[in-house]
Amino acid sequence: MRKIYNAAHVYMIIGLVSGFYYREITKAEHFTGDTQLGLVHTHVLALGMLFFLIVLMLEKQFALSAVRLFDWSFWVYNAGLAVTVAMMTLHGTLTVLGHESGDAIALVAGAGHILLTVGLILFFITLGKRIPARREVADQKAATGASAAD
Structure with a gap:
């Protein structure tokens, strides 16, 4: 459980720092357009911190x-x-600094999304294996007359 807590905690820190980074670099560069930096903060907090707290x-x-x-x-x-x-x-x-990002960045980002998807699939398989086990314990307790709160 400690590694799950640590992951959530690290993602909280990264999420907050990324929001600060977005604000400061766009202010320093006088950038007012759209950039993916504005999404990093919420992605890290939702997919990192909140996910691991759940x-x-x-x-x-x-x-x-x-x-x-x-x-x-x-x-x-x-x-x-x-x-x-x-x-x-x-x-x-790169967008804030006025540079183009190449196809390599999109390719690597796609690989990251694939890894996220595989991780989620493995997580749901894991969860699916544990839910029946939990229910069997409750059924056994009910059969022996023990309360489910024991």
């Missing part, structure tokens, strides 16, 4: 880490988010 609650409820696949989902998702956010930041910074 995962933390699900871990507490369903012991997701008991499934070996959970580690794969955790690291693949994190890799995908890191690549995606890095490419958004690079593309946005």
